[in-house]
Amino acid sequence: MSDERKYVEELSDVEDDFDRWYVEVVRRAELADESPVRGTRVVRPYGFALWENMQAELDRRIKETGVQNAYFPLFIPKSMLEREAEHVEGFAPEVAWVTRGGNKELEEPWAVRPTSEAIICPMYARWVQSYRDLPILINQWNSVVRWEERPRAFLRSLEFLWQEGHTAHATLEEAEERTRLMLEVYRDFVETELAVPVIPGRKTESEKFAGALRTYTIEAMMGGKKWALQSGTSHNLGDHFGRVFGIEFLDRNGERRYAFNTSWGLSFRMVGAVIMVHGDDRGLKLPPRVAPIQVVIVPIWRKEAEREAVEAAVDRVRDALLPVARVFVDRRDDKTPGWKFNEWELKGVPVRLEIGPRDVANDQVTLVRRDTHEKQSISIADLAGRIPEILGDIQANLFAAASRMLAENTVEVDSYDVLKERVAANAGFSRAYWCGSAACEERVKAETKATIRCIPFEQPETPGRCLVCGEEAQQQVIWARAY
C-alpha cells in the first residue's frame, strides 16, 4: 500500500492541478511526446492507435451517409484563400505561409491550409455544371496548420489531425439538412464510442466559423476545471463560397444558380477529451470501444516450475479472447506484476487479467476492472462469453459517470453575479437567458472570460430575461470557459 501511494504521488492529483496532470498523463501514458518544433507533438504508437480506432468508427459513420473520401493539396495559393472576405479575415492571424520553393522565391505565396474550403471550392466549381452534378459529398482525413500562440497537446497544436467534410448542394434547405445530419453523426460518435456526453446547439454570430451562414457545435465538459471543449462543428456555409468561387449550375428550369456548401470537422482533440473526461488519479481510463488494448493479460509465477503451467494457461486464454477483444499479453520478465498493474492502469486499459499459479490450479483468471477496481475470479471456460459483456458494462459506466458530471455541474442561473462567481470558481456550465445582443455577449466575455458555448437545441417553453441587460430573451445559452 505504501508503495502504491508512492507511485500515485508521481502523477499530479486530478483535483489539485488538472493542467499539470494532463501534461503528465499524455507523456507518461506514451500518447504523445514533445517535439523539437514548438507547439507540435509527436503522437506515439499508443496514442495513434487510439486515434486510429476513433477514425475507423467515425469514418464508417460518415460513409454511411453517402460521403466519399478524397484528398486535396496541402497548399493554397494566397489569392484563393483571400477570395472569401470573412474567411480570410478570420484565419489570417493563424496562417503559415510558404514563400520560397527550392531556391526560388514564389511569385505568389502559398498558405499551408488552415482548413480546405478555399482549395476545395474551386475544384467543385470545375466539377459542377448542372443540378445533376449535385450534391457533391466529400470528406478528407488530413492535417491542417494553425499558428496558435498557446499550444496544448491534442487540444490546440500548430499542426493537428482531423477530418474535414465538404459538400455542395442545389438548395439551402438541402445544405441545412446535411449540416444538421453531420452534427448528429458527431453527437452519436462522441457519445457512443468515446462515452462523452455533449450538448448540441448553435454557435452565436461572433463564435461561428469564418465565412459561414451558421455554425452548429457539440460541446463537452472536461473533468478537473469543468471547462468546455468544442468537440465537433458543422457549418452551413450558405452560398458565400459558391458565389466567390463560382460554383454555378443550371437548375431544372434552366436558371443559373450558385451552389450551397457545408463543411464539418472533428479533430484529434477528442483524444484530449477522452483523457480529461474519464481520467483519474491513476491515469487514463479508456472507453473500451476505442481502447487500443481492451484486455491485458499479466502472467505471474514464482518458480520456473510454475512458469510453464502459467504460460500454457495464458496462451489458452489469449486464443479464446482474440475473436472477441483486443488482447495483449505482457510477457516482459524484467518488470514485476505490481509494476505492470500500475503501468496498465496508467494507460487506461479497461480490463486486466491476472493469471498465476493459484488461478491455474482452479482453471480460472483474476479479472480487474479499470473503472471500479473490482476484482473477481472467472473460470477460463466462461471468459470469452463474459468479456464482451464486461467491456460493454464499462463503456456504459463511463458514459453514466460523465453524464453525471455534466448534469451536476450545469446550473441554470438568473443573476450575472452568480455567473461571475461560477466562472471564477470553475464550477462548470451556466445556463441562462440571453437577449441575443453581441454587446451582452462581449461584456461577459471581457469581464469573466466565459463565452457562449452554444445555444442548445433543447430550450424551455417560456421566454425569460437576459442575464446581462434584463431585456426579454427568447432563448437560453450555455456559458463556460473553454479550452
Add this chain to the structure above:
RNA sequence: CGGGGUGUGGCGCAGUUGGAAGCGCGCGGCGUUUGGGACGCUGAGGUCGGAGGUUCGAAUCCUCUCACCCCGACCA
C-alpha cells in the same frame, strides 16, 4: 507582443565564497527475485543551451544571444 521562470548525463535535480562535475531514477552486464512500481554487485553515459569577456583558474561573476515553460493578450 507584455510580465515571470528555467536551461548541468535519457529524465528529475544538487552544486556553498570562483578552486577535482555530483545525486536519485532510468539504461547495459551478472545473480537473486516476480499475486500492487524488488534487491545486490558492476558498468556505460556530461565540451554545464550558445558566443564573448573578467580571472592563475568559471557550471558559478559580467555582457550579449538562443531555446523552452508558466501567466496575460490572441485563438473558426
